[in-house]
Amino acid sequence: MKVDGAKLLEEFRRYLGDHNLPATHQRLAVAEAVFFAGEHLSAEDVGRRVAKRGVAVGTATIYRTLDLLVRAGLAKEHEFGEGFKRYEPLAAGQVHEHCICSSCGRVTEFSNDRLERMIALLAEEVEFRPDHHRLEIYGVCRSCQQLNPLARAR
Amino acid sequence: MKVDGAKLLEEFRRYLGDHNLPATHQRLAVAEAVFFAGEHLSAEDVGRRVAKRGVAVGTATIYRTLDLLVRAGLAKEHEFGEGFKRYEPLAAGQVHEHCICSSCGRVTEFSNDRLERMIALLAEEVEFRPDHHRLEIYGVCRSCQQLNPLARAR
DNA sequence: ATGGGTGCAAATCCTTTGCACTCGG
DNA sequence: CCGAGTGCAAAGGATTTGCACCCAT
Numbered sequence: 001m002k003v004d005g006a007k008l009l010e011e012f013r014r015y016l017g018d019h020n021l022p023a024t025h026q027r028l029a030v031a032e033a034v035f036f037a038g039e040h041l042s043a044e045d046v047g048r049r050v051a052k053r054g055v056a057v058g059t060a061t062i063y064r065t066l067d068l069l070v071r072a073g074l075a076k077e078h079e080f081g082e083g084f085k086r087y088e089p090l091a092a093g094q095v096h097e098h099c100i101c102s103s104c105g106r107v108t109e110f111s112n113d114r115l116e117r118m119i120a121l122l123a124e125e126v127e128f129r130p131d132h133h134r135l136e137i138y139g140v141c142r143s144c145q146q147l148n149p150l151a152r153a154r
Numbered sequence: 155m156k157v158d159g160a161k162l163l164e165e166f167r168r169y170l171g172d173h174n175l176p177a178t179h180q181r182l183a184v185a186e187a188v189f190f191a192g193e194h195l196s197a198e199d200v201g202r203r204v205a206k207r208g209v210a211v212g213t214a215t216i217y218r219t220l221d222l223l224v225r226a227g228l229a230k231e232h233e234f235g236e237g238f239k240r241y242e243p244l245a246a247g248q249v250h251e252h253c254i255c256s257s258c259g260r261v262t263e264f265s266n267d268r269l270e271r272m273i274a275l276l277a278e279e280v281e282f283r284p285d286h287h288r289l290e291i292y293g294v295c296r297s298c299q300q301l302n303p304l305a306r307a308r
Numbered sequence: 309a310t311g312g313g314t315g316c317a318a319a320t321c322c323t324t325t326g327c328a329c330t331c332g333g
Numbered sequence: 334c335c336g337a338g339t340g341c342a343a344a345g346g347a348t349t350t351g352c353a354c355c356c357a358t
Contacts, residue, residue, distance in 0.1 A: 022357045024313060043347080058315040063348060079233050083323090084347055099282040110280045118269055123291045126264045128253040130293040137277045139284040176332045178338060197322080212340040217323060237348085238322055 001109050003091040005035035008074050015072045029055040030065040034075055040086035040107055080107070080136065101141035103148075108141055155263050157245040159189035162228050169226045183209040184219040188229050194240035194261055234261070234290065255295035257302075262295055 012031045016023045033049040034041060041049070043062050050057050057065075066087055069075035078086045080100050096111035123130040166185045170177045187203040188195060195203070197216050204211050211219075220241055223229035230244045234254050250265035277284040 020312095020358090022312065024357070026314070056315095059347095060316080060349075061314055064313085079235065081233065097276075099277050099280060099284070101282075102285065108280050108282055110276055112272075112276050115272055115276060118266075118272065119289070119291060122251075122264055122266050122269060123253050123293060126253060126262050127296040127299075128255075128262050128291065128293055129295075129299055130253070130291050131256065132293075133289065133291040135273070135287065135289045137273060137282065137284050137287040139277060139282055139286075141283075142281040145281075145283055174333095174337095176337065178332070180339070210340095213322095214324075214341080215339055218338085 001088075001091075001094050001096050001111075003035070003089045003094065005032070005089065008035040008089055008091065012069070012072060012074055015074070021068075025055060026057045026061050027065050027068070029053065029057055030062055031069060031074075034066070034069060034087055035089045037089065040078055040080075040088045042082075042084050042086050044084075046087070078134075080105075097135040097137070099137045099139065099141070101144055102138050103140055103144040106141050106143070155242075155245075155248050155250050155265075157189070157243045157248065159186070159243065162189040162243055162245065166223070166226060166228055169228070175222075179209060180211045180215050181219050181222070183207065183211060184216055185223060185228075188220070188223060188241055189243045191243065194232055194234075194242045196236075196238050196240050198238075200241070232288075234259075251289040251291070253291045253293065253295065255298055256292050257294055257298040260295050260297070 009028070009031055012028075012035075013023055015021075016027070029050045030046055033046045033053075037045075037049070043059070043066060046066065047057065047059065047062050050062070066075065066077075069087070070077050074090060075087050076090045078088065078098070080086060080098075094111075095116055096109045097115070099108040099110070100106075101108075119133055119135075120130050123133075163182070163185055166182075166189075167177055169175075170181070183204045184200055187200045187207075191199075191203070197213070197220060200220065201211065201213065201216050204216070220229065220231075223241070224231050228244060229241045232240045232242065232252070234240060234252075236259075248265075249270060250263045251269070253262040253264070255261075273287055273289075274284050277287075
């Protein structure tokens with residue numbers, strides 16, 4: 001999903017200011033790495049990306065900052081069944097779902113209002129007050145289908 | 155989701171036989187614990203449950219057997235963001251989704267054919283061949299809403 | 309200055325693995 | 334009998350935490 005990295009970074013600065021939290025260069029470096037990433041990064045990915053830009057940030061700080069981004073509502077945490085978490089930048093109102101290729105791991109996204117409404121409705125039908133959800137579809141992506149037309153998921 | 159534990163156990167025995175795998179009492183105890191559980195159990199839960207029935211099964215074996223159940227298609231693995239996995243018995247064709255209470259952790263289930271069809275359709279729209287999916291709705295369950303009408307998720 | 313932030317390394321937590329021993333078929 | 338299964342304890346991998354030192358405000 002396309003997001004405006006610069007705008008998110010701006011919002012993050014405002015968030016830090018509003019909460020009396022210092023805007024350290026480590027925090028900004030981590031935030032930038034996430035906001036300008038075109039994919040879902042793991043904590044390790046973030047570390048590599050940050051290091052590549054010349055700023056070495058300790059592992060603990062990376063995790064602490066990722067947490068901060070999530071709490072600030074600027075990033076979303078994902079668990080794609082790999083044994084570790086991934087993060088993606090999140091512009092307000094950008095609800096979307098993920099298709100994960102069981103063959104190559106590539107993630108394809110899509111969004112659909114009817115789907116969102118139906119999910120909310122179905123939850124309410126079992127007297128549940130929905131806040132947010134996570135939908136992951138596992139299967140075979142376009143390019144893997146071409147490589148191997150018979151590819152089966154799992 | 156209601157499942158016939160006895161039938162699943164029967165299927166598991168058949169699976170073991172068909173694959174030339176010994177039906178050890180540890181395997182049967184773990185399978186029984188999962189199949190007759192009314193909820194989604196963690197590996198630790200399974201261990202406790204099995205121990206309570208008098209059979210002490212090593213941790214490694216519990217994990218190995220849970221894996222076996224999943225591969226046999228008789229149990230499903232879940233990751234509800236708690237940092238560990240949970241397992242539930244799975245009768246064939248019993249697709250259903252989960253609502254997880256952010257306040258008490260209780261899991262409510264539901265199923266809806268229209269939803270399933272729509273999910274498959276949307277995936278195909280982005281040229282993805284869906285195999286299975288995972289939908290988790292986070293929010294506040296019925297009883298937590300009553301305890302605290304203003305409860306917000308997260 | 310000064311309270312929170314950071315890095316490092318140790319600690320946790322869940323899960324997996326190596327290996328000698330045991331058992332189901 | 335015998336190869337696969339099991340238990341134990343050690344190993345692993347991701348994430349968290351304790352603590353002395355450092356830096357934005």
